[in-house]
Amino acid sequence: MARYSTxxxxxxxxxxxxxxxxxxxxxxxxxxxxxxxxxxxxxxxPDGAPNATDCQIxxxxxxxxxxxxxxxxxxxxxxxxxxxxxxxxxVNFTAEPTVTAASSLYMIALNQRASLRVFFDxxxxxxxxxxxxxxxxxxxxxxxxxxxxxxxxxx
Amino acid sequence: xxxxxxxxxxxxxxxxxxxxxxRCQTEFDVAECSHCNxxxxxxxxxxVHRCTCCDGLICAECVGKGCDPLEEKLRRWENRAxxxxxxxx
Numbered sequence: 001m002a003r004y005s006t007x008x009x010x011x012x013x014x015x016x017x018x019x020x021x022x023x024x025x026x027x028x029x030x031x032x033x034x035x036x037x038x039x040x041x042x043x044x045x046p047d048g049a050p051n052a053t054d055c056q057i058x059x060x061x062x063x064x065x066x067x068x069x070x071x072x073x074x075x076x077x078x079x080x081x082x083x084x085x086x087x088x089x090x091v092n093f094t095a096e097p098t099v100t101a102a103s104s105l106y107m108i109a110l111n112q113r114a115s116l117r118v119f120f121d122x123x124x125x126x127x128x129x130x131x132x133x134x135x136x137x138x139x140x141x142x143x144x145x146x147x148x149x150x151x152x153x154x155x
Numbered sequence: 156x157x158x159x160x161x162x163x164x165x166x167x168x169x170x171x172x173x174x175x176x177x178r179c180q181t182e183f184d185v186a187e188c189s190h191c192n193x194x195x196x197x198x199x200x201x202x203v204h205r206c207t208c209c210d211g212l213i214c215a216e217c218v219g220k221g222c223d224p225l226e227e228k229l230r231r232w233e234n235r236a237x238x239x240x241x242x243x244x
Binding site for chain 2: 061105113114117123125126130
């Protein structure tokens with residue numbers, strides 16, 4: 001098992017937040033290299049100047065079952081002796097993926113100046129099924145800048 | 156809680172401008188539900204639900220719903236996808 005890192009500055013154009021969820025990074029299994037995976041560590045926070053009106057940013061991790069439209073990002077092995085990742089990474093979505101209803105694994109609202117890093121115990125896992133995985137999303141009623149996130153996963 | 160039931164994940168919120176009375180860094184323990192995989196934020200001094208069958212930590216929503224470990228769910232999802240693929244030729 002090896003650990004990989006994927007962040008939304010690896011490709012594409014960061015998408016400004018709106019009042020509905022914007023997907024930032026997704027990790028999913030792919031038929032060609034079908035395998036399970038688990039997010040073990042995630043960090044996220046604003047990637048822009050704060051809004052003059054103090055506000056919150058809502059972050060969410062949910063399950064997805066379709067790819068949406070986004071820029072491909074190849075997960076980077078933390079140990080450079082690891083093989084290439086079998087999981088497919090996508091970043092900076094311009095069309096939202098299909099998110100399974102009521103599948104949010106973690107949601108938290110933070111102040112627009114705050115950031116968070118979470119180390120999971122067993123990890124947030126997904127099955128070895130094509131296009132099944134996890135997506136990290138964010139929204140804000142007021143903040144219209146970008147957010148940055150890095151997802152570390154094992155596979 | 157015994158060692159097996161302790162949350163071993165944790166989170167750190169960094170807020171440069173926290174509300175009065177709060178520190179710039181707030182740490183908390185987290186665990187994942189053994190049944191649905193949702194993240195459980197552990198409050199100090201508050202007991203976490205535990206499945207008496209599989210012995211894993213579970214979230215409040217999974218209490219009283221029987222033991223359905225995540226591993227079994229993953230297996231079912233994978234089997235269902237394989238079946239759908241086989242049926243569609």
